[in-house]
Amino acid sequence: MSNRYVFIYASVMVIVVALVLSTAATLLRPLQERNMRIEKMQNILSTIGIPAPRAEAIELFEQYITETKVLNHLGEEVEGDAFEVDLQDENRKPVEERQLPLFIADVEGELYYIIPVRGNGLWGAIWGYLSFKGDLNTIAGANFDHASETPGLGAEIADPPFEQQFLGKRIFDDDGDFRSVRVVRGGAPADDPHAVDGISGGTITSNGVTAMLRDGLQVYKPYFEKQKTL
């Protein structure tokens, strides 16, 4: 078989494969996006302790999330749909231009403020949702996920034992200064309200979580302070 034949064969094969795959991707896109939206709702609901089965996620989300806001870096409300804000794009912009999504949930009269965060782990993106109690300081729930961290090591940030450590931690100290919550290698002191235990073998992912929380939460400080003085 001549080289010519080999080249033509390979080219035709690549074109056919590309056509088939792009058609499939385009046709299935709406269904996949719907699934991702539902997963996002499930993750947000889980931070306020509402377990949401797939089938009921949309309904429960509408029931509990009473208000969504998009804020700017000064803590002012701006136009936009909080649910559609893509943090991956926002984090690339300078702080002044960022859109900051905020979800407010009402669980039996108690208000919770839910903030999405996104950062980098060892191999790829990590992201999560944190819910704050009405004092805008104490964490009521945390949910993390990752794109491709190592199972058994960095991937454990998405497991409940890691997430539950965040309950009751505070992001401001008694003087009102922003302290965030650090993930500490080798274990955090038991009485430190601004630190949790890191993951053995997952230090880079743990540091990624620390950075994600610090960068992702401090931009909300102006809004939090405004709310507290009201």
Place this chain on the structure above:
Amino acid sequence: MSENNSAPKETLFSPRNKKLLSEPIGTSNPITVQVLGICSVLAVTVQLRASLVLAIAVVAVMGSANVIISLLRHGIPPRIRIIVQLTVIASLVILVDQVLKAFVYDVSRQLSVFVGLIITNCIIMGRLEAFALQNKVWPSFLDGVGNAAGYGSILILLAAIREFFGSGTLMGYQMIPNFVYDIGYVDNGFMILPPMALITVGIIIWIHRHRDRSLVDVS
């Protein structure tokens, strides 16, 4: 085609064709006899549901890959045949991954990288290279499905054992009644960890060889 003239006409399920389907499930099982594709077997067999989906995915990929390669076998330039095989497998796997993401999203999350890793499952390329390139479409299809079923059956058996003893459930439904736990029974957490999968595969291989002495290597 020359093969059609020389070979006598065979029925769809002639004894020879049936053997193509049954042999990989038993005496030439890809996992317990050829010990191929172990990586995914150890990783995804914690729960029956995920294993079942992966088994179906592998059957679909392998059956179709064997058919496609067999259809193309006279045209594939031998020098790039491995690339052609990989392209076919990879495209099918991407298709499967997209379909899973659209219709069973949670299972797709659970299987994560292992759907993509079907591409590197040596059983699939092994069958393309060893069988589909030399054989007609129907026998190739049977060979693909047979080998995938051989792989899948072990996957499912293993997952059932591990989920039952590790979590006390099957397909997520509780199987061990509460009074057994009240007596003091505890789920064996070790079953959920990968090493136990290896040990369980070993035990399955042992039983398989004990029942079929022809598999025992006496050299």
